[in-house]
Amino acid sequence: MSIQHAVLGLLQEGPRHGYDLKHLVDRYFAPDRPVAFAQIYATLARLESRGRVALDAVERAEGPDRRRYAITEDGRHELVRWLDEPLAPEPHLQAALFTKVVLAILSGRDVTAIVDSERHAHLARMRELTALRRSAPVPIGLLADYALFHLEADLRWLELTAARVDDLRTNLKLSTEDHP
Amino acid sequence: MSIQHAVLGLLQEGPRHGYDLKHLVDRYFAPDRPVAFAQIYATLARLESRGRVALDAVERAEGPDRRRYAITEDGRHELVRWLDEPLAPEPHLQAALFTKVVLAILSGRDVTAIVDSERHAHLARMRELTALRRSAPVPIGLLADYALFHLEADLRWLELTAARVDDLRTNLKLSTEDHP
DNA sequence: CGTTCACTATGAACTCAGTTTATAGTCGCG
DNA sequence: CGCGACTATAAACTGAGTTCATAGTGAACG
Numbered sequence: 001m002s003i004q005h006a007v008l009g010l011l012q013e014g015p016r017h018g019y020d021l022k023h024l025v026d027r028y029f030a031p032d033r034p035v036a037f038a039q040i041y042a043t044l045a046r047l048e049s050r051g052r053v054a055l056d057a058v059e060r061a062e063g064p065d066r067r068r069y070a071i072t073e074d075g076r077h078e079l080v081r082w083l084d085e086p087l088a089p090e091p092h093l094q095a096a097l098f099t100k101v102v103l104a105i106l107s108g109r110d111v112t113a114i115v116d117s118e119r120h121a122h123l124a125r126m127r128e129l130t131a132l133r134r135s136a137p138v139p140i141g142l143l144a145d146y147a148l149f150h151l152e153a154d155l156r157w158l159e160l161t162a163a164r165v166d167d168l169r170t171n172l173k174l175s176t177e178d179h180p
Numbered sequence: 181m182s183i184q185h186a187v188l189g190l191l192q193e194g195p196r197h198g199y200d201l202k203h204l205v206d207r208y209f210a211p212d213r214p215v216a217f218a219q220i221y222a223t224l225a226r227l228e229s230r231g232r233v234a235l236d237a238v239e240r241a242e243g244p245d246r247r248r249y250a251i252t253e254d255g256r257h258e259l260v261r262w263l264d265e266p267l268a269p270e271p272h273l274q275a276a277l278f279t280k281v282v283l284a285i286l287s288g289r290d291v292t293a294i295v296d297s298e299r300h301a302h303l304a305r306m307r308e309l310t311a312l313r314r315s316a317p318v319p320i321g322l323l324a325d326y327a328l329f330h331l332e333a334d335l336r337w338l339e340l341t342a343a344r345v346d347d348l349r350t351n352l353k354l355s356t357e358d359h360p
Numbered sequence: 361c362g363t364t365c366a367c368t369a370t371g372a373a374c375t376c377a378g379t380t381t382a383t384a385g386t387c388g389c390g
Numbered sequence: 391c392g393c394g395a396c397t398a399t400a401a402a403c404t405g406a407g408t409t410c411a412t413a414g415t416g417a418a419c420g
Contacts, residue, residue, distance in 0.1 A: 002276050003406085008281035019369050028286070028352070033235050033271065039407060041370060046405075047263055060277070064369045064414050083284055083294060086301030087276055095326050096182045096267055099209055103189035104263055106208075114263060121266030138281070138351040143235065143346065147272035155328035160325055164318065171318040172208070183377085199398050221376060221399060226376075244385050246399045 001045055003035065008052060008071060008079045013068035015056040018044055031140045044069055052078055097154060101161055105169050115162050122151050122158075183215065183223055188232060188251055188259045195236040195250035198224055207352050211320045232258055256351055277334060280342055285349050295342050302338075 007021055016024070018041050026034040047053040052075035056057045059066040091125075097118065104111045126148060133144035161168070181295040187201055187208045193335035196204070198220050230262040239246040251259075277298065283292045306328060313324035342347070 002274065002279050003302050005283065006279055009286055012287050017369080026333065030274055032233060032273075036367080036408070038371080038409080042405095042407075043370085047293055048319050062368080062415060064412095066369070079283075079287070080289075083280060083287070083289060084297070086291075086298050087280070089301075089305050090330075094210055095323065096211075098191075098323055099182050099186055100263060100267070103185065103259070107192050107259070107263070108187055114181065117264070121269075125181075138344065138347050142337075142341060142348065143272070143278055144277060146275050147341060148328060149333035149337050150270075150272055153333040157326045161322060164278050164322065166268060167318050168322065177261055216379065217398080218380080218400080222378070225400085246398070248420080304365095 002029075003039065004047060004052075005079060005082050007043055007047065008039070008075050011053060011069065011075070012079065015068045016067040017059070017068045017090040021068070028139075029135075031143065046073065049075075097157065101165075101168070102172065105165070105172055111165050112162060115158050119155060119158055122155055126151050182209075183219065184227060184232075185259060185262050187220070187223055187227065188255050191233060191249065191251040191255070192259065195248045197239070197246040197248045199246070208319075211316075211323065227255065230254075277337065281345075281348070282352065284354055285345070291345050295338050298333060299338055302335055306331050329348060 003025065003096070006025050010021055019037070022035065022040045023094070024039050025040065042051060049068070051072055053069045054072050056068045056070035059068060059102075067132065100114060100118070102109060104114050129144045129148050129151075133141050133148070136144065140177050183205065186205050190196065190201055190204050190208070199217070201224070201277060202215065202217050205220065224233060228235070228249070231252060233249045234252050236248045236250035238345045280294060280298070281291060284294045309328050309331075311323045313321050313328070316324065
């Protein structure tokens with residue numbers, strides 16, 4: 001969902017063609033891993049089919065032609081709507097970490113080993129990000145902070161879960177039995 | 181990705197048919213929002229086409245026939261692999277909240293208003309979850325904790341970002357100018 | 361001088377997850 | 391008997407993202 005809004009947002013400043021947008025999106029929103037060109041073109045096609053952008057002109061420059069797109073009134077509305085409404089809450093209650101712990105318990109594997117290995121992977125990633133944060137410009141630094149806060153949240157949850165594995169095990173066992 | 185593994189995990193205990201799996205998945209992994217039946221059947225079809233499950237038998241019971249699926253050796257391998265490897269780190273560096281703040285700055289809207297409204301939505305959601313956590317059984321309580329930790333992480337990041345909006349604005353402005 | 365490389369620019373075709381919609385059988389109820 | 395509730399599945403579609411194909415220009419190279 002977010003790349004659509006990113007593209008709309010960039011088109012607000014004026015019409016652009018896909019190739020250009022790709023670089024802008026990379027610069028502003030994806031400083032770590034660039035988006036694929038094809039994704040931008042696909043996104044533009046979808047936005048066009050919903051009437052949120054429209055073909056503005058076809059420029060012939062050096063090299064192949066450029067198809068320049070402009071944001072429509074509809075597109076502007078959608079963008080403002082998205083900015084003004086709070087984000088839909090993530091379905092945190094479907095967390096992959098939780099799935100792992102439950103499956104580990106159900107399949108009788110060593111839960112603490114699994115929790116430990118997740119913890120180590122998290123700590124390693126946090127060290128990377130801390131380094132990045134120090135060396136990078138403000139926007140990337142902020143993104144790194146975002147990731148760090150969430151990795152820390154995962155860690156806290158892992159501690160809590162590790163402490164409650166026995167509790168959890170009993171609860172899951174119980175509900176295994178009472179099913180049709 | 182996670183629903184595939186959830187289904188595989190449940191099939192470890194013995195062959196099941198889709199309808200049954202749907203309820204088990206709901207019970208163990210999605211206590212908040214149930215998954216659609218069709219998604220389970222689609223998942224089973226995909227798992228089958230990759231050789232991770234196989235049709236075990238077609239039972240005729242009261243009502244329509246039941247297609248019972250069993251996990252294969254391949255499926256078991258995949259499951260163990262997934263449990264033993266740490267989860268792929270989430271692409272946190274593409275956070276929707278970040279996109280919003282950047283777009284708010286680029287389009288000259290009131291950033292603090294937007295940040296405030298996100299904060300309020302988060303606080304409201306946290307109150308709901310805290311209530312849920314008190315009344316619910318252990319597994320759901322743990323999921324609520326997971327969500328709470330992450331909402332708190334978002335809040336911390338929002339504070340930090342609010343404090344650095346000016347910094348961010350300057351940085352973004354600069355890079356607007358130096359592009360081809 | 362041709363050919364190979366790098367860069368600009370786009371789109372078709374495919375995969376994969378998830379949703380909407382359709383189908384079909386059984387059971388019980390009024 | 392007709393209708394709604396429950397069991398059970400699948401086809402068809404949507405939307406995001408990836409892989410692969412194409413096509414033009416300019417510069418470098420032997």
